[in-house]
Amino acid sequence: MIPARLSATSPQARAALTGTGAVVLTGLPVEPGSLAVAAAVLFGSGVRELYPHRTRRSVDGGPLPLHADSFDVVVDVGGRQVRRRHPDEDFVLLQLVEQAPSGGESFVVDAHAFTDSLPADLRAFLTDVDVDLYGRWAGVRGLPATPRVARHVEHTRTGRRITRRTDGAAPLHRDPRSDHVTAMLRRLDEEVARVQPALPRFRLDEGDVLVLDNYRCWHGRDAHTGTRSVHIQTIRTDDAG
Incomplete structure (x- = not known):
């Protein structure tokens, strides 16, 4: 999809986001x-948690494949446990700070529609099989020691669908189906790699804020030359479940 471009003060912005899962x-x-201003304009008092923003700067960056923002980070600040990221953050906001001289075009896919189009056995794997969402990142400083067990496609208690995409997914520890899970994860990667080149591209201007329904949309960008910088913030709203 190519998200609609609307003024941050446009009354149609929330409807556009709800309709397609993405808006600029x-x-x-x-x-x-x-x-934070964009989150407040779109969701008002419905913003439940606002996680710390992060700035990403890349020089001559390679392609960033399709993904949903997802991480599980809890840190100790003065003896108090503080959550900096959540596995089920439901919206992500990305502002382009510095445009690369060439490349860096963005792309977005409706992950619900994409996964629904996959072969039946792969769809069944995504909906029926538990994985460790961050098992391949074991040992990364700040990640919890307890595995985060989930399925790629789930529903919240309020009925909202989540279609996950993380390159950290791995079989559960000592899962007797580990070989099968690994093979299916590889097939998912292959299907994503197949569809990604055909997606329409769009270019953000400096200052533009791309807002994505993180439960519904996966996003990425092409390789670029020179320097490209973005501000990123993830949030949870009252609709997160």
């Missing part, structure tokens, strides 16, 4: 605070 907001200052 324009007219905001190029600063991290604009992400």
Whole structure:
């Protein structure tokens, strides 16, 4: 899809986001605070948790494949446990700070529609088989020691569908089906790699904020030359479940 471009103050922005799962907001200052402003404009008091923003800067960056933002990070701040990321953060906001001289075009896919189009056995794997969402990242500083067990396609208690995409997924420890799970994860990667080149591309302007339903849409970008910088913020809303 190519998200609609609307002013951050447009009354149609929330409807566009609800309708397609993605929208580009324009007219905001190029600063991290604009992400919180955009979240407030779109969701108002429905913002439940606002996680710390992060700035990503890449030089001559390679392609960023399709993914959903997902991580599980809890840190100790002065003896208090503070959550910095959540596995089920339901919206992600990304502001382009510095455009690369060439490349860096973005792409988005409706992950619900994509996974529904997959062969029946792969769809069954995504909906029926538990995996460790971050098992391949074991040992990364800050990640919890307890495995995060989930399925790629699940529903919240309020009925909202989540279609996950993380390159950290791995079989559960000592799962007797480990070989099968590994093979199916490889097939999913192959299907994603097959569809990614055909997706329409769009170019963000500096200051644009791409807002994505993180339960529904996967996103990525092409390789670029030169420097490209973005501010990123993930949130949970009252609709997260």
